[in-house]
Amino acid sequence: MYHVKEAFYTLQGEGAQAGRASVFCRFSGCNLWSGREIDRASAKCSFCDTDFIGTDGINGGRFNTPHELADHLKALWPVHAGRATPYVVFTGGEPLLQLDTPLIELLHSDGFEVAVERNGTVIPPPGIDWLCVSPKGTNPLVVTRGDELKLVFPQSVAPPDQFANLDFNHFFLQPMDQGIAHKNHATVQATVAYCMANPQWRLSLQTHKIAGFE
Ligand SMILES: C[S@@+](CC[C@H](N)C(=O)[O-])C[C@H]1O[C@@H](n2cnc3c(N)ncnc32)[C@H](O)[C@@H]1O
Ligand SMILES: Nc1nc2[nH]cc(C(=O)O)c2c(=O)[nH]1
Numbered sequence: 542m543y544h545v546k547e548a549f550y551t552l553q554g555e556g557a558q559a560g561r562a563s564v565f566c567r568f569s570g571c572n573l574w575s576g577r578e579i580d581r582a583s584a585k586c587s588f589c590d591t592d593f594i595g596t597d598g599i600n601g602g603r604f605n606t607p608h609e610l611a612d613h614l615k616a617l618w619p620v621h622a623g624r625a626t627p628y629v630v631f632t633g634g635e636p637l638l639q640l641d642t643p644l645i646e647l648l649h650s651d652g653f654e655v656a657v658e659r660n661g662t663v664i665p666p667p668g669i670d671w672l673c674v675s676p677k678g679t680n681p682l683v684v685t686r687g688d689e690l691k692l693v694f695p696q697s698v699a700p701p702d703q704f705a706n707l708d709f710n711h712f713f714l715q716p717m718d719q720g721i722a723h724k725n726h727a728t729v730q731a732t733v734a735y736c737m738a739n740p741q742w743r744l745s746l747q748t749h750k751i752a753g754f755e
């Protein structure tokens with residue numbers, strides 16, 4: 542049984558694939574936070590910007606089999622998509638608590654590329670086409686390779702230096718959203734300054750929030 546908070550068609554807003562049309566599947570639940578505000582301060586990840594409790598979001602629900610969920614996600618990709626490769630992004634919550642090989646294989650057999658946004662503390666199944674890892678505080682990474690490392694910045698206990706030599710093709714810093722408009726905000730300025738002083742790192746802005754397309 543899969544628990545999905547919400548699923549929707551949009552553009553990837555962040556990182557190296559920003560701007561790409563994507564079906565998002567947001568799984569319910571996370572291993573680093575209950576999702577309840579009352580637990581936030583004591584959670585292993587305390588700056589989360591997402592509601593991932595329950596299955597009550599748009600196109601959310603419980604799915605008994607990988608076939609059911611794959612069909613549900615496939616139906617969100619536009620029929621007249623031309624030459625674009627269909628793309629699904631699994632996020633959450635922590636998607637690797639639920640994503641498994643049968644679901645990945647079904648999506649592959651229908652031509653989808655499969656991407657994952659993960660916190661790095663859960664071992665992924667094989668076959669994922671695009672792995673984004675976003676380390677959280679001192680929670681140990683169980684896998685230190687992937688396509689992109691996207692660190693929310695700043696985290697005092699997780700400075701970028703700690704990750705700069707890991708086996709990734711892209712290194713991004715994403716300003717921590719604290720519910721304040723991005724423009725001219727001190728966190729964005731600090732992130733820009735860090736990337737300018739350490740050009741291995743690139744700026745990732747959450748474009749869906751800035752442009753308001755979601
Ligand atoms: C909500 S998380 C879900 C996936 C997974 N649990 C993870 O943490 O990577 C999706 C992305 O949003 C980022 N994120 C979460 N809270 C944020 C915040 N307050 N500001 C900026 N990015 C944030 C995460 O680091 C991650 O890259
Ligand atoms: N448009 C859009 N892009 C995203 N990239 C990563 C997201 C996430 O919450 O994992 C996200 C999201 O929530 N919306």
Ligand code: SF4
Nearest residue numbers: 571574586589634660
């Ligand atoms: S690990 Fe990801 S989903 Fe879990 S609380 Fe942190 S940002 Fe949110």
Ligand SMILES: [Mg+2]
Nearest residue numbers: 590591632747
């Ligand atoms: Mg998000």
